[in-house]
Amino acid sequence: MSKPNYDELAPRPxxxxxNGVTMINAFTDNWENVQNFQARPDDIVVATYPKAGTTWVxxxxxxxxxxxxxxxxxxxxxxxxxxxxxEMALYSSEINFVGVDIVNKLDTSPRLIKTHxxxxxxxxxxxxxxxxxxYVARNAKDNMVSYFHFDRMNAAxxxxxxxxxxxxxxxxxKMVFGSWYxxxxxxxxKKKTYPNLHYMFFEDLAENTDLExxxxxxxxxxxxxxxxxxxxxxxxxxxxxxxxxxANYSTLGHGIMDFNTSPxxxxxxxxxWKNHFTVAxxxxxxxxxxxxxxxxTLQFRSLL
Ligand code: PPS
Numbered sequence: 426m427s428k429p430n431y432d433e434l435a436p437r438p439x440x441x442x443x444n445g446v447t448m449i450n451a452f453t454d455n456w457e458n459v460q461n462f463q464a465r466p467d468d469i470v471v472a473t474y475p476k477a478g479t480t481w482v483x484x485x486x487x488x489x490x491x492x493x494x495x496x497x498x499x500x501x502x503x504x505x506x507x508x509x510x511x512e513m514a515l516y517s518s519e520i521n522f523v524g525v526d527i528v529n530k531l532d533t534s535p536r537l538i539k540t541h542x543x544x545x546x547x548x549x550x551x552x553x554x555x556x557x558x559x560y561v562a563r564n565a566k567d568n569m570v571s572y573f574h575f576d577r578m579n580a581a582x583x584x585x586x587x588x589x590x591x592x593x594x595x596x597x598x599k600m601v602f603g604s605w606y607x608x609x610x611x612x613x614x615k616k617k618t619y620p621n622l623h624y625m626f627f628e629d630l631a632e633n634t635d636l637e638x639x640x641x642x643x644x645x646x647x648x649x650x651x652x653x654x655x656x657x658x659x660x661x662x663x664x665x666x667x668x669x670x671x672a673n674y675s676t677l678g679h680g681i682m683d684f685n686t687s688p689x690x691x692x693x694x695x696x697x698w699k700n701h702f703t704v705a706x707x708x709x710x711x712x713x714x715x716x717x718x719x720x721x722t723l724q725f726r727s728l729l
Contacts, residue, residue, distance in 0.1 A: 437584045446543055446603035451581060455514035458525050462511065464550040467535040469645070470558040471508065474608040475541050475601065476571035477563035478627040480689075481661060483508035484672055485638060486537050486559070488657045489647055499660070499669075503676045508537040511548075515581060520679045541602045544611040555621055557645060560612045563627035564725040565605050566698035566710065569595045571691065573701070578686040592706055596713050606717040613723045628726045631695050634658045663693035695727045 438449040469486060473479040487507050491498050498507060509527040516523075528538055540547065551558070563571075569592065576585035582601060585591050598604025616622045623644040630637045635658045642649050649657075659665065666672040667690035674682060674689040682689060702710065 437580065437582070440583050440599065440601060444546075446546070446607075447599045447601060448603075449583065449601050451515050452512045452541075452601070454516075455512070455523060455525060459512050460548050462525055462528070462548045462550060464548065464554045464556050465536065466554045466556065468538055468551065468554070468556045469535050470538050470540060470547070470551060470556055471561065472540050472542065472544075472547070472558055472612065473561045474563070474568060474605050476568055476575055478561040478630060479539055479541075480504055480672065480674075481627075481630065481666070482559060482561050482625070482641075483537065483539060484661050484666060485641065485657060488660055489638070489642065489645070489649060490535060490537070491533065492657065492660075493653070500671060502671060503674070504672050505539075505674065505677070508539050510539045510541075512540060512542060512546075517679075520681075543603055543608050544615045552619070558619075558622045559641065559644070560616075560622060560624045561627060561630075562609045562612075562624065562725070564695075564698075564727050565595075565609075565714065566702065567627070567695060567727065568605055570698050570701045572600060574687040574691055575689075578683045578688075579681060580683070581681050588701065589706075592702075592710075596710065610718070610720060610723065613720065626725065628695050631693075634661065663690065666690055667693070 438451065440447050440449055442448075443453050471479060471482050471486060473482075483504055487498065487504070491507075506527065509524050509531070511524045511528060513522055513524040515521070524539075528536060547558075572595070573585050573588060573591045576582045576591070594600060595605065598607060602608065612622070613624060616624050623641065625637060625641070635654055638649075638654050638657060642654075667688070670676055672690075675684065
């Protein structure tokens with residue numbers, strides 16, 4: 426298979442420090458408009474560190490709200506247009522993708538909105554309107570591995586480089602959207618003072634999707650029958666989403682993602698880090714983790 430021409434189309438972006446967080450232009454260029462975004466009280470935010478299960482939970486939310494009334498959405502609108510990425514601002518001769526504009530054109534109620542912002546960057550209007558926020562966290566080791574493969578295949582991201590260097594950059598918190606440690610902890614702390622935040626884990630979703638959907642419904646105040654819940658659970662199984670062009674990003678085009686290098690729906694597994702970490706890296710990671718994760722009320726599974 427021939428390699429797509431994304432290298433010529435889009436040279437890899439440089440990272441820079443932005444108010445203490447490593448970022449790239451695609452997520453800061455539209456800063457004023459993003460910060461001045463006018464939320465509505467019924468907006469629902471899905472907030473995540475990149476590669477923590479955003480698309481999975483986005484599909485669940487879309488099915489919960491619109492699966493019955495607008496089933497055609499699932500087969501005709503890509504997930505990145507059903508649940509737009511608020512801070513994204515990609516301009517090129519090939520594509521203009523401006524998250525705020527896409528959200529402002531949504532005619533759904535509620536509007537479902539994706540963000541990877543660390544908690545301190547979320548536009549204030551979401552807090553002022555007491556919007557519901559669903560935060561999804563994934564254990565750091567698998568999150569790192571998933572992010573590595575994403576940076577390998579996504580020309581809109583900085584180059585992944587070699588695994589050993591990527592590993593160190595992750596520990597140093599120099600990924601786009603900053604430190605995983607700060608991100609998961611920042612949102613965890615927020616939960617203590619902001620009740621409209623539902624904090625969920627990728628590993629729980631993998632273990633018992635139905636139960637996690639039940640908890641989500643309770644948070645959202647939705648009454649959903651066991652049959653519909655089971656239907657949604659089936660729809661969002663990894664293989665179904667991987668084969669669904671409206672969920673798997675294959676419609677994105679414009680040479681941004683190279684699925685020959687790594688598909689967006691890659692493995693969807695808990696514990697894939699064991700295929701990547703050396704014994705020495707694992708020891709180094711664990712020691713560093715103990716230092717950084719001081720709040721023991723935030724517990725991840727599958728780290729061992
Ligand atoms: S992004 O680009 O930040 O929005 O990516 P995100 O959707 O957060 O994360 C992508 C990873 O989630 C996995 N995924 C799933 N796993 C299990 N079941 C389902 N349904 C599912 N949907 C997405 C996806 O495969 C990526 O993880 P890895 O480990 O790379 O496979």
